[in-house]
Amino acid sequence: MANPLIALVGRPNVGKSTFFNKVVGRKLSITEDRPGVTRDRLYADANWRGKYFTMVDTGGLELKSEDVMWREIAKQADVAIDTADVILFFTDGRDGLHPSDYDVADILRRSHKPVILVVNKIDDYSPEKVYEFYSLGLGEPFAVSAEHSQGIGDVLDEAISYFPQTTIEPVPSLKIAVVGKPNAGKSSLVNRILGSERSIVTPMAGTTRDAIDTLFYRGDKAYTIIDTAGIRKKKNVDDDVEYYSNMRAFDAVRRSDVCVLVVDTIGLEVS
Ligand SMILES: Nc1nc2c(ncn2[C@@H]2O[C@H](COP(=O)(O)OP(=O)(O)OP(=O)(O)O)[C@@H](O)[C@H]2O)c(=O)[nH]1
Ligand SMILES: [Mg+2]
Structure with missing residues (x-):
């Protein structure tokens, strides 16, 4: 539950x-x-x-x-x-x-x-x-x-006071962080795995600002998938929002058990 x-x-x-x-x-x-x-x-x-x-x-x-x-x-x-x-x-x-x-x-x-x-x-x-x-x-x-x-x-x-009487502690889950450059397709991959539109996906780079945790089950195993904002090299980060969303992405890497690196093979570029 x-x-x-x-x-x-x-x-x-x-x-x-x-x-x-x-x-x-x-x-x-x-x-x-x-x-x-x-x-x-x-x-x-x-x-x-x-x-x-x-x-x-x-x-x-x-x-x-x-x-x-x-x-x-x-x-x-x-x-x-x-x-x-x-x-x-x-x-x-x-x-x-x-x-x-x-x-x-x-x-x-x-x-x-x-x-x-x-x-x-x-x-x-x-x-x-x-x-x-x-x-x-x-x-x-x-x-x-x-x-x-x-x-x-x-x-x-x-x-x-509105909660149902019986609540239980959170289930332990394997944490998977999905990371990569802006617009690499991270949210699309996460949404495909979850089978529903959980994050905003648009072709615009940088639409995910925060690291989003979603708990899901496969068989009887629990997983938390973490969708993160695209990471760019520090020298290219020019506004505060991107700076903080990058920090959230690094924090997601630290607290995850497994990281999935998403690479865009069409738009491969050095940034
Ligand atoms: N004075 C004062 N400022 C506050 C308080 N709570 C939040 N703020 C400020 O209000 C501004 C907006 O706060 P957010 O928490 O980002 O607001 P939000 O509702 O999440 O905004 P959106 O995500 O854009 O919808 C920030 O500058 C906060 O520091 C408060 O209790 N008192
Ligand atoms: Mg807000």
């Missing part, structure tokens, strides 16, 4: 990945002060008060946008919503209630799953900032500062 799944969902740049990193206790997910940093789904196991669960970080939702990238991000978030046992709906208390929050609220209501409304970036305890969020019609908002680790425990207490 798999762990209960908690999904983090909300519009871009509200602090989902910051919260995710605090809960899993590692800087797994890339955080930056701009929208659209998280693009795939990022899974990690954690426990709270002895209850084990898996948490999934998703990319921010821009539901009104026709842009391909935002639509791909929304597709990934949809899978997380569909498979979640509990959803943490993230909003930004510093910016205040945003029209897009209503769009996300509509989607979450339609999922008929337990939804916990989180108002993040309440760094100085100022409860008045959360009142307007009652109008989303999703019950009591939880004031949180992910950055300063405030209010996280209350949210997790509420989340685990």
Whole structure:
């Protein structure tokens, strides 16, 4: 039986990945002060008060946008919503209630799953900032500062209260990291192995930003396959996001038991 799944969902740049990193206790997910940093789904196991669960970080939702990238991000978030046992709906208390929050609220209501409304970036305890969020019609908002680790425990207490009574510890699995240069076909290979569209695959280089762990079974054996961002030589890395996604890829290599190196035989080039 798999762990209960908690999904983090909300519009871009509200602090989902910051919260995710605090809960899993590692800087797994890339955080930056701009929208659209998280693009795939990022899974990690954690426990709270002895209850084990898996948490999934998703990319921010821009539901009104026709842009391909935002639509791909929304597709990934949809899978997380569909498979979640509990959803943490993230909003930004510093910016205040945003029209897009209503769009996300509509989607979450339609999922008929337990939804916990989180108002993040309440760094100085100022409860008045959360009142307007009652109008989303999703019950009591939880004031949180992910950055300063405030209010996280209350949210997790509420989340685990929705778990089924019997939960078990995570299964040990063989960890396989799939690594290679950008656009070598790593996500395509991973998706083919998993038999479903688990990562965003586009012909554009650099669409996987994070190292994505997926647990799967073959026969009675458990495996974790880790899809990573393409690695380039340090001298060619020119932005922060690529720098950090490269670090995630190296971290995946370190924590794996086996590495699969994917080479593009058509586009062989020295970079
Ligand atoms: N002041 C303050 N800033 C925060 C807090 N939580 C996150 N931030 C900042 O908000 C920015 C966005 O945070 P992320 O965690 O990357 O946001 P996200 O929702 O994952 O963004 P996308 O992946 O683009 O959807 C970063 O600059 C964070 O440092 C908080 O509690 N207080
Ligand atoms: Mg993010």
